[in-house]
Amino acid sequence: MAELTLNGLATRPSQVWGGVRLVPLVREEPIEDLRLDARLYDADAGVVAVDPRTVYCSYIPHGYVATWADDGAPAAAYGTQLRDSAERDRAPDRMRLRFHRRMARRLDKNRLRFLPLHLALEGYLALHFGGPELAWEEWSQQAIRRGLSPRAEEAYTGGAVRGLADALRVFEIHPGQCGVLVHVADALAAAFVVPHPADYRALHSTLVHDLYGELIYHYAMLGGPVPAFGARVDDTAVRSLADLRAAARTQRDEWAAFHDGVMAGGLLGGDYTYDYVQQVGPYRLSRLLPSFERQRENHLGELIADDAGRLAYLKTFRLSENQVRRGHLLTRLAAGDWRLSTTAAAMGVTEPELVRRIEAAGFGYLLRQDVRDHYRARARRGAPGRER
Template structure:
């Protein structure tokens, strides 16, 4: 009997190797190589051409309920075998229709059911990164559980209401398209760590080298945070970081081989250190789908206001090996918003208790909520009192 697989508590690169990076402009791409490719899990890209996609989160697109709106350029189709046997390439397989396409004249719309939808016994379609972003947007979405007098009628009836976040398409990240076009792809490469101005922008891992070659340019269709976009415009080259071999210690080919191996090992360890804001960070994870020996999960790193924070999704094998990973770095403003919501949730949405825990006065905390864009949750009397106190 199969054991129930645990949720992710941290991201490790078990089963992967970090190769020397390649640099173009401010973009540094670090290849990730897989030690053993099994082939019993495959991912295929399914392209969409609509201007906007509406995803019904409860699976009933024509009925009232929670909906997710975004530009979705493609989905991923996951196929797996239960017995560990390798799967053939998707190239000759028939692609199913996915949702319904509407032409509204000024724009085209795709209507879809669920972020992750099972299409066959061993086939699942999901929307990469949007799966993680929808989980992020829905955090503490229901609002106050207690009818505190400070909250507006809207907040008590509808919770947070409609939440939105802004991101930037990868084609607008200066230098990324050139980097993906000219960089070498290693024979065993299954993923990358993408740095912009030495800031971790994204991590991407797939099951096989064949999958990676097919999905290499899909990084341009991913979305990135405002910070990454600004860094790509502000900086035109990364920090100088060079490693070299001390030729005074080289007396033979064996010495040279050993020195180069050590240099590569040191460089891989350092590049892993550069990504420590994601790797080995504590995660809050949610199981999305169990597929035989694999589990699709989405996660958010433990929130740290003055450090980098990430959301993402992953597929993990029973032995803990990472088969799929895609991440998005939150901006400072996004981190601040979800942090305030998490603290309110922890203190049962009690304004005074939350303010005290954060070292704020009641008025200061109300002002923080206003600045973060959550002022509409509070009634006008509370907002006016805080504004009046602030002017004094």
């Protein structure tokens, strides 16, 4: 397990639109030898062949193409491919599908196409996807033969998150900006980082097409406006332009320390498992899986970083409490070799309570019906056992 750091990036004062707060991330030195551009897709849904027996289906509006130089020389992005406005506005006769080969696919020696955010979400859906490795008698034949298939989760596009599209439209892009942290009702919704300021300008608007969790959608619907950042300078201590610059730097640094330590603390202070996906020249593309610790923020993600830990690309997705609960439960079951008695003892609950949690998480179909009925009857009789 390791923490996530925004190595090479600095936080700047936020801008606010209603309940949406956008916090810019800037680089003093942009990354020149790795560039990103978007490929926009005109299909309503995408189908990705993860392996010969597994497919991933979702709304996939665009993919990213990473281009790099082996010798460290500056690389140029190919540019965003835009759809014709007449085709975009015309209602389709039927749902259109686009088929993709793998989440990350090398196009040539120095170019890699990957599906942003879906790379991270597929890692969550595949969490212990194979199900029980030992055929314990409690598990159904479906669980033994097919594991958790099919596995589904819900998310909302950025267009459904109230205020986000307007905030992105009026947002002022800073010089040197290479990323943004998106807060909704002052809850961190997503982080987005790219290698170069030109990449950010090209990809800034794609945030409205990204997926956001249930928690963020409801915060946007129910939350009110958030306060804007305001600098307070003691005018009695300012005697020159140098004093004013120093006071402004102090305010900026205090805001950055507060934001990174408190507002983004759930993202930056979490423990993550790094799952290597592909080599991208001198960089590595990896998935981030959280610890699934209950009663705290948990973020999925994907990143590109070099061996020194310098962050070139990052995109994250905040899980809802229900999604955290499912991830936590699957992790505990796998750690206990999918044996109910072992897992219940490790969690400090009774076996009927564990079965109740499995059913509440939507995984009841994995258990045999007679086993579920048996544990329900024990729970009604108030079977003694350990409780958390």
